[in-house]
Amino acid sequence: MLFPWFKKFWKKINYLRNKLPNVILFYGNYGIGKVNFVQYFAKSLLCENFFSKKKICNKKEFCISCFWFNKNIHPDYFSILPEVINKNEKSIYLNKLLLNKLNINQIKLLIKFTYFTNSLCNLKVILLSDIESLNIFSANSLLKILEEPPKKVIFLLIANNLKKILPTILSRCYKIILRKPSYEESLFWLKKKSLKNIEELFFNSGGFPILALKYFYKNYYFFLKKFFSFLFYPKNVDINNLSKYLLKIDIKSLLLILQLWLYDLFFLKTTNNIYYFFHFKKKLLFLVQKTTILKINFLLKKINNEILLYSEFLSSYLFIESLLIEYQLIFFNF
Structure with a gap:
């Protein structure tokens, strides 16, 4: 699912497909659905039908790549994501505590994955969220692979605050900002869900729609x-x-x-x-x-x-x- 406020960014990023950078950094405010957007983009990169149909497979008709991606078992996709809350068969991607540092072992697994032989697609996609929470050892390990990324491997990084990221990592990224939706747009989208007290929770979130959903599902x-x-x-x-x-x-x-x-x-x-x-x-x-x-x-x-x-x-x-x-x-x- 692509949130409505990201449709204009979706058009923008599709222009990159003909000459895709090896490392793309998506950044923006908390609670606006960045992980959802980037995961949707990752799925489109691996979808077998995207270039012919110009859209990702739907729920009724899907390629084997999308099937595996939906099951979270795609052999050419690796991700380190924030926590997921499942409610009424919907997945809402939320931010982890900023304070839980991504550890060196996670980055080692990521690096090891880049050198595996491709199983299904001609491309490997790696999604790494909350990169500002990398400790110094993890950040340096990631930097080494970003300096000379293997061929046909795309890194999709997500951050909330560029100031907390090593300048050497930033210098190797093609950066795309995902902006916060307008107050009116967010509130309209939330009201359509008909969730109890969701409007007040939206006000309590400071105007961030995905945070409002987090507050609802966590009671x-x-x-x-x-x-x-x-x-x-x-x-x-x-x-x-x-x-x-x-x-x-x-x-x-x-x-x-x-x-x-x-x-x-x-x-x-x-x-x-x-x-x-x-x-x-x-x-x-x-x-x-x-x-x-x-x-x-x-x-x-x-x-x-x-x-x-x-x-x-x-x-x-x-x-x-x-x-x-x-x-x-x-x-x-x-």
């Missing part, structure tokens, strides 16, 4: 409602009880929401613009008067560092508690 609605109530009114909150309650939400989601919320406060303070939480404009306008740009910037930098440094081995409760206290402190005179 985050009531937990996020409580968290946003705290963001709106941080004064006189029992941090201890709230921290325990929010343990039901993965740390990545809390960090991401708080990061985007602080960005909106920062931009509202400096440029009078909001980029993520349009629906909560009145709340943001009220809060921004109760703090300073220095306090917002200080906490924002700290949150950005926490995203990189947080480890699952730390106490999640203490970690959440410290985040909530830090947020309270920027409104000390609230």
Whole structure:
């Protein structure tokens, strides 16, 4: 399935087929469906009928390559993907915790695969997501194979933030940005699914449709409602009880929401613009008067560092508690 907001990018990437780069890096915001788009492109590269029909095989009539791809057993395709949530026979591709580093063994398997003899197609396709989470050893191993990629092997890389990727890896990539869909387009698409509370979850996601689906399938609605109530009114909150309650939400989601919320406060303070939480404009306008740009910037930098440094081995409760206290402190005179 190709999400509707990616159709224009699909036309753009099809121009590359006649002279396909060995390494293509797709990048863009969290929660917009990048993995889905790139996997769809990978499938089209391996489809036996694509060049004649100009489209991927459908569910009723498909080539052997598409059949194997759909079963996730294609011999000429290798992928390291984020977690997948299956619900009502639909697969929603979501981001892993940024904080789980891709390890060296995964990259070694990837490199080994590139030298296998092709089994079905004239092309091998490798999809590697979240490449900003490569540790230094994994990144250097990947760099070696990207410097001199084997013939007829295409690397499709996915990232959320180019600044976290080694410059030497970036220099070897043909880069394609996948942009966030408009607020109206995302909301229209989600409403057609008729999922309970999906509109409010979309507002809570900061305008990212795939994140909204993640929150729905993980039953985050009531937990996020409580968290946003705290963001709106941080004064006189029992941090201890709230921290325990929010343990039901993965740390990545809390960090991401708080990061985007602080960005909106920062931009509202400096440029009078909001980029993520349009629906909560009145709340943001009220809060921004109760703090300073220095306090917002200080906490924002700290949150950005926490995203990189947080480890699952730390106490999640203490970690959440410290985040909530830090947020309270920027409104000390609230």
